[in-house]
Amino acid sequence: MxxxxxxxxxxxxxxxxxxxxxxxxxxxxxxxxxxxxxxxxxxxxxxxxxxxxxxxxxxxxxxxxxxxxxxxxxxxxxxxxxxxxxxxxxxxxxxxxxxxxxxxxxxxxxxxxxxxxxxxxxxxxxxxxxxxxxxxxxxxxxxxxxxxxxxxxxxxxxxxxxxxxxxxxxxxxxxxxxxxxxxxxxxxxxxxxxxxxxxxxxxxxxxxxxxxxxxxxxxxxxxxxxxxxxxxxxxxxxxxHCFFEHVYFARSDSVLDGVLVHDARSRIGARLWEESPADVDIVVPVPDSGRAGAQGLAEAADLPYKEALIKNRYVHRTFIMPGQDTRELNVKLKLNPIKRFIEGRRVMLVDDSIVRGTTMRRIVHLLRDAGAKEVHVRITSPPIVSPCYLGIDMHTRDQLVAANHSVDEIRTMIDADSLAFVSLPGLVGALGFSQNSLCLGCVTGAYPVEIPGERLRSQTSLGQxxxxxxxxxxxx
Ligand code: SF4
Incomplete structure (x- = not known):
């Protein structure tokens, strides 16, 4: 995706x-x-x-x-x-x-x-x-x-x-x-x-x-x-600047426009905890891009951080595998839970985004099958409600679960005990840029360049x- x-x-x-x-x-x-x-x-x-x-x-x-x-x-x-x-x-x-x-x-x-x-x-x-x-x-x-x-x-x-x-x-x-x-x-x-x-x-x-x-x-x-x-x-x-570079695309050890990506992700995690705490026992990242956010969240919450989902690095990313059945198999091939960390625990699961919601549902089920008592999902981006026309293969609103469903509906669909996304002000504050210096098109529906049929962020068009x-x- x-x-x-x-x-x-x-x-x-x-x-x-x-x-x-x-x-x-x-x-x-x-x-x-x-x-x-x-x-x-x-x-x-x-x-x-x-x-x-x-x-x-x-x-x-x-x-x-x-x-x-x-x-x-x-x-x-x-x-x-x-x-x-x-x-x-x-x-x-x-x-x-x-x-x-x-x-x-x-x-x-x-x-x-x-x-x-x-x-x-x-x-x-x-x-x-x-x-x-x-x-x-x-x-x-x-x-x-x-x-x-x-x-x-x-x-x-x-x-x-x-x-x-x-x-x-x-x-x-x-x-x-x-x-x-x-x-x-x-x-x-x-x-x-x-x-x-x-x-x-x-x-x-x-x-x-x-x-x-x-x-x-x-x-x-x-x-x-x-x-x-x-x-x-x-x-x-x-x-x-595309905010998703900081949240997901770039490597954590990269410095983008003066900001170390790891630090930005960690600050977003801390902010997410302030905004949406829950009674949990451990914080677990979805590797790799959920890791720095989960660390920041765990530090802010003073909770144990556990790498309880182990990634098989030799499997291609799930979204490039065609067909739902292949995706299901691929999630299992890609992530394996460490049951000893999870059994009987209330887990806060941290990831960078939810696009269709299907992968997240499978990960929640992996944790439940491994014995998790509760699974609370926290997402380090706001809900993705609009397509990206600027370099990401996410071209229609039908592909986006948050474009058509409330947060509570998504929570039900992914079978989580609770679900929260970082707020837009929380994200922008944690990144350390002003809102008007970022592209936030896919989470606001307002784009920095003219796109037919879409709203333009309030600024001069590129043609000028x-x-x-x-x-x-x-x-x-
Ligand atoms: S719409 Fe903007 S912020 Fe969203 S992925 Fe595309 S370039 Fe990045």
Missing amino acids: WDKCGVIGIVSTEDVATPIFYGLRALQHRGQESAGISILAEGGAVRTHKALGLVDQAFTSEDLARLSGRLGIGHVRYGTAGGRGVENAQPLSVESVVGTVALAHNGDVVNAPEHRERLKLKGWGFVSENDSEVVVRMLANELAQTHNPVKAIKDLMSKIRGAYCFLFIIGERLFAVRDPLAIKPLVLGEVDGSYIVASETTALDVLGAEYIRDVEPGEILELTPHGFESHSVANEGSTA FKEAGKVEKKTV
Whole structure:
């Protein structure tokens, strides 16, 4: 159900395919459907290898050896827009007047279908169904007009709206782009003269790189072997960081826009206890993303924290398995309770979200079958009442149990003794951002970008942002 992608780009004085491979492995939690790397080879050709599966299934050492070059981008994917075949794997590349353009993209461009139809009418052909192909072809078209990569990217940004982090190889240059509301995360780091951009700091950590800063809202950052150069598109100071990155998507050891994800989750757990306590004996997380919230809750409640559900790490996530029967089996394969911790106890079970409610019902039953006297469920996000159009595969309200049922109805459906979600003010306060600097679309129904038929968060639309000058240049 939840989808997202991970991207990494590196410019170095040495070969970058292997560091990109390891960076992608550190971003594996962001996409397990396909993996790919594009490298600028000697002579200016872009070489790409991509395949379905996990990063270490998609690449052999021979594949990496063939990708020799000092500038490259990588991608791990869950499908959001488009199908799930290898033709939708990234990076994607097209030819342009300034050489090959390759793209690795995280997010969704909400008006890509309009552009696709417009371009089809002009006779353009598309080989995939995803919005990233629309973007890369639009960029090639802008380059044909300007021959100037920065101007072409700015022109592209003025035409698209949505959530995006783009890594582009354009000719022999590498650019990182973050949408003007900085909905999806993107960080910049450096190690031994190599410059790295990645979806999360975990990729920097695995490469031994120092975090320099987050890529700014609307920033176009060019990485060179000598440093980086920044151009920006102004957005009048507002942001819309996806709150679900902090609650679920990102790894707990990542730092997103200055906030350690583990700390944010722990604060939300503490807040949840203040808002919705209950007489229980132990606090149990649903691993992995419920863990930090459960720890914060247990500390605030002064209750024992027990890892009483053990996760089998070698089973894919339940939501990517098709069909309900497979899901049931998958929950059992994925989670096994430690009966000794649970038997005769009143359990507070902590998880990050409830989407359909079916998985949570099965977990509650696992605990009851293991002897739990009571099961009280606490959720570290508010109820998800609206779809996400900005990079998550959660496109209709029928998929969302909270869109159509009250909290008490959901409690009955999941067979819990009590159920509580963190409040919206509780969540926002615990994250440490102002409400207007976050995207809360799926829990409020008000979105930071214009989406036909949906409410717009009270702020300027992306179409109105204006060009700003170069803001930073660093050369070492
Ligand atoms: S709608 Fe929800 S999941 Fe989608 S970007 Fe906004 S906060 Fe994130």
